[in-house]
Amino acid sequence: MLPALAAFVTADDVAETTATIDPPTATNQYQTTQLHGWTLKINPAIEAADPDLLAATLNELATQLNAIRGDSSSRSRTNSSNRDLD
Numbered sequence: 001m002l003p004a005l006a007a008f009v010t011a012d013d014v015a016e017t018t019a020t021i022d023p024p025t026a027t028n029q030y031q032t033t034q035l036h037g038w039t040l041k042i043n044p045a046i047e048a049a050d051p052d053l054l055a056a057t058l059n060e061l062a063t064q065l066n067a068i069r070g071d072s073s074s075r076s077r078t079n080s081s082n083r084d085l086d
Helices: 011-019 044-049 051-085
Strands: 031-035 038-042
Touching: 031 051, 038 044, 038 051, 044 051
Parallel strands: none
Antiparallel strands: 031 038
16 A cells, blocks of 8 residues: 555554445356346346346447447458458
8 A cells, every 4th residue: 555545544444344345146146137149147236226227237238239249240241242252
């Protein structure tokens, strides 16, 4: 730790901070779902804390995966077209 910052952080501060941290959720408690061929493991605490944020995140992920799928399929068509020209 930097000497200038060390004076501001005490053992009590660390104890107080770590006391408020929830223990991690075991991955066997995660919800499993499929999205465009990908398996997602979702911590149930995320949905409990903010279901709207989870929904928005999954919608954005679906958009990004669709873009990847679209890009790779157009690239495949381009590559196969190039092979036909050889």
